[in-house]
Amino acid sequence: MKLKNALLTIISGAVVLYSCSSDDNINAPEATGAYQSGILISNEGPFNNGTGTVSFVNQDLTEVENGIYSRVNEENIGNVVQSIGFTEEEAFIIANVSNTIQVVSRYTFEKIASITEGLNNPRYFVAVNGKGYVSNWGDPNDLTDDYIAVINLTSNLVEGTIAVDFGPEELLVYNDAIYVAHQGGFGQNNKISVITTNSAQVATTITVGDVPNSMQVDSDGNLWVLSGGKPAFTEDETSGSLSKISTTSNQVLSTLVFDSAEHPNHLSYDNTKLYYTLSGSVYSMLPSDNELPTIKDFEDLEIYSMTVFDGKLFVTDAKDFASNGELSMYSLASGEALNTIEVGLIPGGIYFN
Numbered sequence: 001m002k003l004k005n006a007l008l009t010i011i012s013g014a015v016v017l018y019s020c021s022s023d024d025n026i027n028a029p030e031a032t033g034a035y036q037s038g039i040l041i042s043n044e045g046p047f048n049n050g051t052g053t054v055s056f057v058n059q060d061l062t063e064v065e066n067g068i069y070s071r072v073n074e075e076n077i078g079n080v081v082q083s084i085g086f087t088e089e090e091a092f093i094i095a096n097v098s099n100t101i102q103v104v105s106r107y108t109f110e111k112i113a114s115i116t117e118g119l120n121n122p123r124y125f126v127a128v129n130g131k132g133y134v135s136n137w138g139d140p141n142d143l144t145d146d147y148i149a150v151i152n153l154t155s156n157l158v159e160g161t162i163a164v165d166f167g168p169e170e171l172l173v174y175n176d177a178i179y180v181a182h183q184g185g186f187g188q189n190n191k192i193s194v195i196t197t198n199s200a201q202v203a204t205t206i207t208v209g210d211v212p213n214s215m216q217v218d219s220d221g222n223l224w225v226l227s228g229g230k231p232a233f234t235e236d237e238t239s240g241s242l243s244k245i246s247t248t249s250n251q252v253l254s255t256l257v258f259d260s261a262e263h264p265n266h267l268s269y270d271n272t273k274l275y276y277t278l279s280g281s282v283y284s285m286l287p288s289d290n291e292l293p294t295i296k297d298f299e300d301l302e303i304y305s306m307t308v309f310d311g312k313l314f315v316t317d318a319k320d321f322a323s324n325g326e327l328s329m330y331s332l333a334s335g336e337a338l339n340t341i342e343v344g345l346i347p348g349g350i351y352f353n
Contacts, residue, residue: 033107035068040351041316041327042093043344044080052081052095053344054109056353061329061339069093069102072109077102083349085125085132087153092125092132101125101134103156106353118149118158126171126178127153128197133178135168140185142166148180150200162200165191172215172223174247177203179223181212188230192223194250204250209241209257214267216274218287223247226267226276229258240264242276242292256292266306270332275313277303282313298330307350308332316347 038058043066045052053067054077069077078095085092091106092115101115101122121137132151139145143166150160167184176197182189192206192215209227216224223245229238240258245251258264264278273284275297282298297313304318304325313330325347328340 033105033109035109035353036107038353039314039327040084040091040349040353041343041347042081042084042349042351043325044082044346044348046322046345047080048097049079051076051079053077054081054084054093055327055343055347057327057341057343061327061341064341064343066324066344068109069104069111073104073111075111081348082122083124084351085127085134086351087127087132090153092134094122094125094134096122113156115151115156115158118161120145120147122149123169124171126173128173128176128178131197133162133171133195135164135171135180136161137167137185140167143185143187146185148178148195160200162195162202164193164195164202165189165205168193169213170215172217174217174221174223177247179215181215181225183211183213183228188234190227192225192245206245206250206252208243208245208252209255210238213265214276216267216269217247218269218274219271220287221247222253222287224267224269224274224287226264228263228265231263232261237261240278242267242274244287254290258292266303268306268308270308270311275306275308277301277306282306282315297332298335301328304346305348305350309352312338314350316343316350318346318348321346 035056041055043053055066057064078098078100080097082094082096093102099119103113123135125134134149146166148162149158152159165182167182167189168180169183170181172179178195180193182191190210194204196203208225210230211228212225213228214226225243227241229240242256244253264276266277268275275284281296283293285293302317305316315328317326329338
């Protein structure tokens with residue numbers, strides 16, 4: 001199952017992913033296919049056996065088609081489905097344990113290729129300037145073998161690697177730079193790597209709070225990094241934090257620190273407010289705020305993943321991790337619960353197609 005929860009992420013080119021990904025390219029050709037308008041859910045599936053799946057849900061959460069990859073291609077994706085990344089026309093489904101990426105049409109889900117070489121514990125995918133970039137843990141107990149795989153998007157082959165600090169997870173693209181959040185694999189880290197795509201090298205490394213789990217860029221071009229802090233089981237527990245970073249200088253401008261033993265996750269942005277989860281609640285704040293919020297927007301939720309999009313909050317619940325999970329939708333304006341629908345086993349990613 002997913003060892004570090006995170007959501008996604010912005011990818012480049014014509015595709016922009018809101019939190020866990022949504023397409024907002026007005027110049028893109030009209031999409032065609034059975035899955036061109038709705039929500040994709042990546043379901044991790046059972047750990048170390050079986051296969052992960054992808055569910056397709058319509059926009060009002062009244063209809064669902066589970067297992068669309070296997071339904072279309074008559075084969076399984078692999079184990080565990082960690083995340084999905086996108087180009088304008090394709091989806092890259094990462095099966096972490098299987099060390100495989102299934103490349104499909106993002107609107108028909110017909111298979112285009114399988115990437116099986118050059119991957120070692122792959123985690124997340126972004127695309128920029130005609131290349132794909134995939135974070136890889138390597139051996140999660142080895143602090144020296146982590147890297148970003150560079151994929152030729154014409155051949156769908158790994159054509160190179162970029163060595164990075166240990167435990168690379170979520171990736172975010174902004175202004176032709178790739179920001180890499182280093183949670184730390186089976187350990188903990190506190191770094192953000194900045195990769196320049198024109199040189200395919202790490203230009204600088206930024207120190208943030210312990211265990212950075214999610215990133216967003218606000219409308220002023222500032223990078224926000226939410227760090228969960230070291231968990232209690234490490235016997236070196238630290239609090240979470242929220243860092244604001246200049247994407248011009250790559251310097252930390254400010255850091256807001258959570259109370260002791262508070263471990264936030266799932267940073268999202270709706271072009272106005274930042275949202276995050278903490279202990280079953282959802283909080284929001286303006287990027288201009290100088291203090292963390294104290295009022296809960298939502299509470300008493302079971303949250304495995306979360307994102308906001310189009311005035312709505314989307315939350316998945318993994319239930320008991322042995323039976324199908326759920327996707328729920330709420331109004332950000334009223335707080336009203338709008339609908340809930342059953343999806344696959346351990347729903348870990350929410351993407352708007």
